[in-house]
Amino acid sequence: MIKSVLALLAALICAGPASAQQATIVKSDMQIDGLDPGIKIFVREKIAQGNTRFANDNIVLFLHGATGPSTCDFDLQYKDYSWADWLVKRGYVVYMGDYRNYGGSTREAAMDEPPAKNQPLTRSFLALRDIEAMVNHIKRTRNVQKVTLIGWSWGAMMAGYYASLHSENVEKLVMYAPLYNFNDHTNLGPGSGLQNKRKPTEFNFALGAYRVASEAANTARWNGEIPAENKDEYRDPALPAAFWSECLATDPTSNSRTPPSLRAPNGVLEDSF
Secondary structure, eight states, rough: HHHHHHHHHHHHHEEEOOEEEEEEEEEEEEEEEESSTEEEEEEEEETTTTOOOOOSSEEEEEEEEEEOOOHHHHHOOTTOOOOHHHHHHTEEEEEEEETTTTTSSOOOOGGGSSSSOOOOSHHHHHHHHHHHHHHHHHHHHHSSSSSEEEEEEEHHHHHHHHHOOOOEEEEEEEESSSSSSSSTTTTTSSSSTTTETEEEEEOGGGGOEEEEEEEHHHHHHHHHHHHHGGGTTTTTHHHHHHHHHHTTTTTGGGGSSSSOOOEESSSHHHOOO
């Protein structure tokens, strides 16, 4: 299933870069300056050793979703599930980055306070600024004019948001499972746990700055979206634990809670609602 999805989306991007199936992959993790004072943005680069080709048609930036940061979403080190490695082996130079308050990027002070003390963090207009910083960094360091954006879920929405404002910087746009204009979404719209019960069309700001997510909660939601009674027929049974283990490793406070859980800012929930 995963391989067929990757093959399809790769075809949507380009068939141009030459195959490098046996290449040694070089990983570089860094923090770059954000557009706002005090904000540092985590960026990971993956490239085949010896690759010196940097062009508009082989630079990819992955944009992550609402809960997990970029590395566990796109560079999962479980079997052959790293989408980043899959592309690198086919000649692409791959980047992924975390918006503020996710993963290896700056966590604002409110992330260390009780959620109810503050309003939802990392609204979409701020995540957009972090994407601008990522794209600017890639263009500058690799001397290219454009990048291909691949966004998943909220990241797909953010990729479209960025492309609508900065199309001159976008070679191709892949929006994988974006939310669209449909207000009956079971997890996000009116009638969900995000609504103010006294004012059904208003977001429930009592949810606060961020939420915490456990492996059990993430897997339960995933299971609810799998159209088969036996989930193991559809998905590798060891995958949820492997995925969540890598996500938890990006949050230094994850093991301070029982069960271990990942902090994720709530700005995306307010904007999606």
